[in-house]
Amino acid sequence: NAGVMQNPRHLVRRRGQEARLRCSPMKGHSHVYWYRQLPEEGLKFMVYLQKENIIDESGMPKERFSAEFPKEGPSILRIQQVVRGDSAAYFCASSTSSGSLYEQYFGPGTRLTVT
Amino acid sequence: DQQVKQNSPSLSVQEGRISILNCDYTNSMFDYFLWYKKYPAEGPTFLISISSIKDKNEDGRFTVFLNKSAKHLSLHIVPSQPGDSAVYFCAASYNTNAGKSTFGDGTTLTVKP
Numbered sequence: 001n002a003g004v005m006q007n008p009r010h011l012v013r014r015r016g017q018e019a020r021l022r023c024s025p026m027k028g029h030s031h032v033y034w035y036r037q038l039p040e041e042g043l044k045f046m047v048y049l050q051k052e053n054i055i056d057e058s059g060m061p062k063e064r065f066s067a068e069f070p071k072e073g074p075s076i077l078r079i080q081q082v083v084r085g086d087s088a089a090y091f092c093a094s095s096t097s098s099g100s101l102y103e104q105y106f107g108p109g110t111r112l113t114v115t
Numbered sequence: 116d117q118q119v120k121q122n123s124p125s126l127s128v129q130e131g132r133i134s135i136l137n138c139d140y141t142n143s144m145f146d147y148f149l150w151y152k153k154y155p156a157e158g159p160t161f162l163i164s165i166s167s168i169k170d171k172n173e174d175g176r177f178t179v180f181l182n183k184s185a186k187h188l189s190l191h192i193v194p195s196q197p198g199d200s201a202v203y204f205c206a207a208s209y210n211t212n213a214g215k216s217t218f219g220d221g222t223t224l225t226v227k228p
Contacts, residue, residue: 004158031214042119042204042218043159056215091158095214103149104216106158 002027004094004107012113019079019086021110025094032075033093033104034067043091049075082114118142119207121219129227134192136222138205141186145207149216150179150190153202163190195226
């Protein structure tokens with residue numbers, strides 16, 4: 001049973017470009033969460049999605065950031081017109097709807113570098 | 116306002132001794148607490164959790180203690196092993212917001228052989 005998969009693992013973008021980060025949850029998991037980790041800091045919640053629904057996006061910046069979890073395919077975190085401050089590690093996690101929502105299984109992360 | 120705080124950025128212990136990692140929180144609505152372990156270049160791995168109706172939860176070498184009146188929890192690892200060297204994150208959540216965990220900034224544990 002594969003764990004949470006994220007790709008790419010490393011992404012380099014120039015200022016102003018778009019970044020697309022993908023997350024495939026564990027098999028059987030229908031809840032996806034995105035977190036961002038800045039250097040020397042903890043993980044900061046961004047958004048919580050179920051299939052085709054955004055449940056909580058209270059941690060998402062108001063502009064340039066969007067997330068989706070379509071009926072088919074991975075969850076996508078999209079950052080438009082990236083700036084240097086977007087450089088961070090972005091982690092995706094998933095959980096099962098039948099088990100505890102609290103215990104989330106994390107992917108290896110995507111490290112975004114904006115030059 | 117940081118709702119979950121891990122005041123010690125780092126901790127170093129000798130192999131075989133006890134490691135105690137601490138975490139404080141400010142939001143009294145939190146009712147579920149988790150510890151995650153993270154190695155470099157990997158995502159966090161769930162380690163152990165505790166509900167607010169308990170004051171202790173044990174799993175092998177790992178025990179989490181919760182003091183609700185002090186809004187404090189701690190993770191005890193005994194005996195510590197070199198493979199336990201990692202960053203440990205404390206996280207908290209509450210029932211109506213179960214999908215959203217609030218993390219501390221982490222404590223880097225180094226276990227010396």
